Amino acid sequence: MNRTAHEREHESELVVARRTAEASDVLGLTLRHPAGRELPAWEPGAHIDLLLDDAGGGAGRLIRQYSLCGDPADRSAWQIAVxxxxxxxxxxxYVHDKLAEGACVRARGPRNHFALRPAARYLFVAGGIGITPILPMTAAAEAAGADWALLYGGRSRASMAFLERLAAHGGNVQVAPQDETGLPDLDSFLAPAAAPAPGTLVYCCGPAPLLDAAGERCREWPPGTLHTERFTPQEPEPRAAASPxxxxxxxxxxxxTLTVPPDRSVLQTVQDAGIPVLYSCTEGTCGTCETDILKGEADHRDSVLTKEEQEAHATMMICVSRCRGRRLVLDL
Structure with missing residues (x-):
């Protein structure tokens, strides 16, 4: 889980080998090692951090997460779309205006909190740039011989990336540009909610309203059916037992042993004590600061862990989550 200075994630300087216009305002980047070395392996659903502040004159911490959307079998390059x-x-x-072909950028990862689990049938839902982690998932489902379908929504066809690549899958893909068809028809795509086909998993990535709507449709599905990845923090649920x-x-x-005050996070408190830990978004969405819990229960406030994972209290995101009680023991 969270790695200290003695156990770092892979981090290296990469070069922008290619820039491509994937859609209106969507830029594709192909990143390679400057010496031609193989990059770390990854699986569908993984993302990387781009450390953009190094090239920005040190004017502040600018780290952003982008899903890998290329071919996991190609270790010579990573592909993202922004x-x-x-x-x-x-x-x-910064990515659009500063990262020209030949530019260098530091990258960290990959990391995967949206992994594609084995299933007989998949229903994929993507909204806008949320297609990026879903794209390699569809290829993996196809290669595995699984039954799958994708509902892909966006403002217009011009704004929707990778339509040409998806066209090869024919009827497996429903394209729903809002200016042509209105909002994606989740009721039809995810029906019947009361009796999903056995062995079905749902993967959804996109704007918060789309994810919330998918969650409502899947409320009666078996636990663990729906998997989501969020770009922004989820609205927290009431916490009657949480320690304020x-x-x-x-x-x-x-x-x-440190005291975490009401107005400081665990991450901030640990940093104040001089303990180096990895972190990035500070919003509970990227999973960089995930840390093992050795004792105690967390007041989970992240948007990464599933409900079942939160209830297990095995790990926590120390940038936002707190203690359900008075004491936690962490593997730091």
């Missing part, structure tokens, strides 16, 4: 977001926090603008105040956290590896 939507320009005019109201974003600067990451997409300070609590103790014991760092087993470091031999320290």
């Amino acid at each position: 939507l320009r977001e005019p109201d974003g926090r600067g990451g997409s603008a 105040g300070a609590f103790e956290v014991e760092l087993r590896q470091s031999g320290l």
Whole structure:
């Protein structure tokens, strides 16, 4: 789980080998090692961090996560696609405007909290740039001989990336541009909710309203059927048993016991004590800071772990989650 300075994730400088226009405001990047070395293996659903602040003059921490959307069998390159977001926090603008062909950028990962599990049947739902992690999933499902279908929505065909690649799958793919067909018809695609076919898994990635709508349709499906990946934090559920105040956290590896105040996160408190840990989004969406829990229960506030994983209290995202009680023991 969370790696200290003694156990780092793979991180290296890569070169932008190719830029492609995948759709209106969607830029595709092919990244390679400058010396031609193989890149770490990955599986559908994985993402990488791009560390953009190194090239930005050190003007602040600018790390963004992008799903890998190429061929996992091709170890010579990683492919990502980035939507320009005019109201974003600067990451997409930097990628679009600064990462020309031949430019270098540091990358970290890959990391996968959206892994494709074996199943006889898959229903994939993608909205906009949410197609990026879904794209290699459809290829994997096809290669495995599984029954699968994809419902892909977007503002317009011009804004929807990878339509040509998906066209090869024919009737397996339903394309739903909003300016032509309205919102994606989840009721039909996910019906009948009360009696899903055995062995079916649902994978959904896209804007929060789409994920929330898919969650409503799958509410009666067996636990573990629906898998989602969010770009923004999920609205937290009420926590009647959560501890609103300070609590103790014991760092087993470091031999320290720290007090986490109400206005500081576990991550901030650990950093204040001089313990180096990996983190990125600080919103509970990327999974970088996931840490093993050795004792105690977390007040989970992330958008990464499934409900079943949260209830197991085996790991927590220390950037947002707190303690359900007065004390936690973490493997840090």
